Amino acid sequence: MIWIAIRMLTGDAQKFYGLVFGIAFSTLLITQQLTIFVNLLERGASAVFNVPSADIWVMDRVSRTTDVAYPMPSTALDKVRSVPGVEWAAPHLRATASVRTGDGDLEGVAIVGVDDATLIGLPRRMAQGNIDVLSRPDTVIIDDVGTTNMFEDGRSPIGERLELNDQRAVIRGIADAVPSFTSQVTLYTKYSQALRYVPGTRNRLSFVLVGAAPGVDHQQLVARIEAETGLRARTRNQFAQDGIDFIVENTGIPLNFGITVALGFVVGVAIVGLTFSLFIRDNIKQFGALKAIGVANGTIRRMVAAQAALVGLIGYGLGVLGTIAFIWGFSAVPTFKGFYIPWQIPLISLAAVVLILALTGWVALRRVLKTEPAAVFR
Incomplete structure (x- = not known):
């Protein structure tokens, strides 16, 4: 039955590619923006990272970061x-x-x-x-x-x-x-x-x-x-974190990047939800036929889950690869020097993809489960 579900999905190429594009675009936007955000924050600690031999930094009591310091x-x-x-x-x-x-x-x-x-x-x-x-x-x-x-x-x-x-x-x-x-x-x-x-x-x-x-x-x-x-003293890691915290507290960067990431999630839900709903609507008779021959609702759920998993796997992979290509392509630009993708960010993107598919799949599945087997004969 899982194979039948996959064939149903790939048989409608237009909607299949639309679903993959929605997940890929959402993954790319979330992963890329979070990557840039994290790397920009770490630039606030660049002066500390450039002095690896110092275990402790000592400063005036009112000094906060390497750029906001009062001389002693x-x-x-x-x-x-x-x-x-x-x-x-x-x-x-x-x-x-x-x-x-x-x-x-x-x-x-x-x-x-x-x-x-x-x-x-x-x-x-x-x-x-x-x-x-x-x-x-x-x-x-x-x-x-x-x-x-x-x-x-x-x-x-x-x-x-x-x-x-x-x-x-x-x-x-x-x-x-x-x-x-x-x-x-x-x-x-x-x-x-x-x-x-x-x-x-x-x-x-x-x-x-x-x-x-x-x-x-x-x-x-x-x-x-x-x-x-x-005087005020901070360990190397503490002072590096002070520089990062200063950017978070005194700039609009977290809010701006947060809005972009949220938009990436909303766009993913909108594109995938709309396309998935159209796919279910166009294939409602096929699902009704399956129910007419005795396929249980549990099997129907697994079929829809398999379709969502296939779309999510391909779209997520393309989105992450797109982010890697972006970082690699701009690695020669001085502004992007040293940029990397922390391992936590792909996991966050994966969680967002799973949530998008869960929400859109649940909405689409409700219509399938409510379909009566006799609908196929009408």
């Missing part, structure tokens, strides 16, 4: 270093500045000052050049996404001279970094050099990066640092 006095570094359980502590500066390129263009950039001795604070990998170039005077390293934004003509930025707040800077390396939420150009340099590029204020230390001693629990060390220094 330089003495905060010594306070943190004196806390038992701290193996090392390095200064970290993050600020914004205006840069004038050799062509005379003005660009807003983020300045990141890393520890002079250890260079802690740089991204793990370099796309071009070596971190040793920072030992040369007036050297900055630009992030790879920032390269495409600042040098749109495709020329190499190596050797380019910039003017940073009336100070000379020379690009001598390209870092392979996770882009920020705004994809702003980021320039990395030594902490002492960054102090020259950033307009002078009394306090300019943004963060203190901490490495925990072997065997020391990170959460306990966080509590100890806060108790002994009066």
